[in-house]
Amino acid sequence: MPTSKNAGGAPFPVAVSAVGLRKSYGDRTVLDGVDLRIPAGSVFALLGPNGAGKTTTVKILSTLISADGGQAQVAGHDLTTDGQAVRAAIGVTGQFSAVDGLITGEENMLLMADLHHLPRAEGRRITAHLLERFGLTDAAGKPASTYSGGMKRRLDIAMTLVGDPRVIFLDEPTTGLDPRSRHTMWQIIRELVTGGTTVLLTTQYLEEADQLADRIAVLHNGRIAAEGTAAELKRIVPGGHVRLRFTDPATHRRAAALLTDATSDTDALTLRTPNDGSPRALRTLLDRLDTAGVEAAELTVHTPDLDDVFLALTDDTAPDDQATKETAR
Structure with missing residues (x-):
């Protein structure tokens, strides 16, 4: 797996790296040379307006679609030459729940265990553990269609964890959730990272990125407009x-x-x-x-908040200020 270095110079593994990712649909360029470098055991948030290319980036890195250009590695495996190993190392939760509402929460979990070719006893053990971990044990025998939005999201992530992924892609996981359910999801994400999991999070909730992310990148017009910690990004916008x-x-x-x-x-x-x-x-x-x-x-x-950063970096009507667009590294 590639490595980077922390502030003290000690190496640590890089869970996701991408250089020059490009993707177009007909005449429309969605990604125009995207570079990413995400340390293992961290939360990396990808922000951007609708159509900026966030979901396309996740789909490429999770091998759901192929890039037109560029190179990428996930969990030490090359997307192009070792896609099967990438898929074995990752979990993906999309904008829309993958939960089957016609079957129970427990049956959804056991189905995922079967898809991962786990022995029956092992699948039942992992299912029981994850249902308890996500506070779903009491509802495990009920049809998932009866679950609240927050419960479905928790079940969705629990299903993602059945295969014990090292890297998880969460594509706008809290969209549509009430504030209490959103805060519950934040706590789950923090616990995942504490356990060593790497999370790439796309979101339009700027507070979510501010609360969770170790580093944030703002994607606009297919390019990374700026990247850094929340504090670094706030400093590049005038107004303090x-x-x-x-x-x-x-x-x-x-x-x-x-x-x-x-x-x-x-x-x-x-x-x-x-x-x-x-x-x-x-x-x-x-x-x-x-x-x-x-x-x-x-x-x-x-001081400026991430709202100010987001608006400044994604305002196509504002004069092009190269100093503001510089990556905050």
């Missing part, structure tokens, strides 16, 4: 600032004269000054105020 509130007009005026780049609201006695919110920038600001003998009653840090 510190809001200072004062209790008397005189102090507010002194602070405004000191911070000439700040926007002043004399009615609210506040100043809004550009600041990326980093410890160094905050320390510099506070030192300036302290040296001048100015004390704010309240200080609030406002």
Whole structure:
């Protein structure tokens, strides 16, 4: 399996790697040279608007369709020359549940065990374990059509785990779920990664990526517009600032004269000054105020969130800002 290096220089395995993936349908280019590198035992989130190529990327990496160009390895196996080994090492949960509503939850699980050619006793053992792990034991004997959306999603992932995959592709797994069910799914994903599983997650819920992902890539017009940790991506979008509130007009005026780049609201006695919110920038600001003998009653840090990042990177009407489009590595 390929390896990468952590911050200390020690090697760790790369679960998914892709270089120059390309895919077109007729005259429409869906993927236009996509590079990915996903460390083992991590969550990698792929964000993008509808039609950006997220599902196509998952389908290629899970061998459901072939790429027109580029190279990729999953779990150490080449997609082109060793597709069977790739399929044996992965699990896939699509946007729409693969659960058969006409049979029970337990029967769905046993069917997956048969598809993986597990001995009957082993299949029953794994089925019982996963049903318990996902809180579905009490509903195991009921038709899956009677399950709630959250229960079906849990069963879907439990079915994916029957083959003990090393890499799992989750294509918008929480679409349509209520907030409680979504948070339950988040906890399941965290537990999978704690156990050593690698997860590639596609989602349109930016909070989901912020909560779960070790690294995030924004896919737009078939290309990776930016990649990095959530914190790194937030820093590439301008707009961070510190809001200072004062209790008397005189102090507010002194602070405004000191911070000439700040926007002043004399009615609210506040100043809004550009600041990326980093410890160094905050320390510099506070030192300036302290040296001048100015004390704010309240200080609030406002930094761009992933919504801002997403909108900035996928706005085709905005001027092309190469600095913003740079990968945050």
